[in-house]
Amino acid sequence: MTRTIPFRVLAPALLRDPLGAVDRIGVVSGGDPVRLNLGGMRPWLVTAPADLEHVLIHNRDNYVREGWLWRPLARLIGDSSDDRWWTKREVFARLVSGPSIRDFADEMAAAVTAAVEEMAARGAAGRPLDAGAEMARLVCRIITRVLIGDKISNAEADLLGARLMAASASVRPRLMFPFVPNRVPFLGDAAFRRARRGVDELVFPIVRAARAAGPDGPDIVSRLLEARMPDGRAFTLRELRDGMVSLFVAGTETTTIAMTFLWTILDHNPQVREALQDEIDRVVGDGPLTGAHLAELAYARNTALELLRLYPPGWMLPRTIVADDVVGGVPVRGGGLIVMSPYLTNRLPHVWDRPLEFDPARHETRHGRGARRPTFAYLTFGGGPHACVGKPFFLAEVQMILAAVLSRFRLEVQGSPSARPTLGLTLRPRENARFVLTRR
């Protein structure tokens, strides 16, 4: 039976308690497609792994990443749906894939260790630190040192991070009102233009100087400079700028949300925290953190995966339907919208055993436990042609941050912050943890 959740039910529920409303939609749908009557929009919500496989793989050309969410974002990161994007995507993927991470793992370990020491200096003498601000700084520092290298200073990188955050915050009203065309003036526009100008003032000189000097290393700008489109053309200055900015945006915002949440969730799961500490003491001890440790920090990796199973920062992924099709036995119309939800799929009770329990061990692959689940049971990093290329980079980052912090410091979260997230355009902590660091 085709189900539609009516506007008169959905609208007040979403306004009152968005997360509670999404939880209830998950229960009502039971994994089948449901139509959400949001007034101006009536997207289909698709959550079952087999239906996701249809949308993301088998009939993927029929579900494009355009329109809602993407149109306003294009003003910040450039278009990510045209032919040039595939060349850019290939460059990103090569840069942050598993094999490349082995090449720069030692550099990453050094960058993480230095950034954690800086954080400890800010928290000297028991001064409480805000997890949100600290993780933003840490993540920005790591991606900059590892992926942009000496083309940008730490101070410039912090400024770039802050301006990008301001730009993405000011584009939010547009994301909430998708029917307003970019050319019609709207709330947040002036702040957005200011922030984007600030981003451009930092990034254009970097890419211009890099182009004049030529590619000289494994950083993102050099790699983009070397890349050629299928017709042999090199990237223009604007495309180089868009490439650097989109990698920076993709690699910082979601990771910062996840890292901020991590400390709260560990505080709520002391047995996980203990197992992590044991692993880190055994693997790293009091020696310096190195790239070689990554392969041995399996529990840390599984903790990161479990964190993002229950709390995927991108909790919904929209696609525009090109032509009429049938998904999960339900006819869907061309021109309409499909919304996939990592949050709901990752918690489906008929796919996940004890879905609401935080259990890193469920991601162990050693005994084939994880291998028995369908491909799209875990949707946090998307799938198909636009799947996240940064997953290995993210996992390495979390492993190293955990190891660098917990091998040297005792981290105490203050005041037991809530583990219930808040849901807006992203799923994020309701309140940022505050913590105190003491050297071990």
Ligand code: HEM
């Ligand atoms: C918490 C960590 C992360 C999460 C949850 C995440 C999630 C995602 C998701 C869901 C998509 C696909 C969007 C869609 O299909 O509509 C995506 C795309 C992407 N991610 Fe990530 N990501 C994370 C970290 C990273 C990192 C660290 C990098 C790079 C260093 C990165 C680079 C990218 C890029 C370049 C794309 C675009 C791929 C394309 O459109 O072809 N991500 N990410």
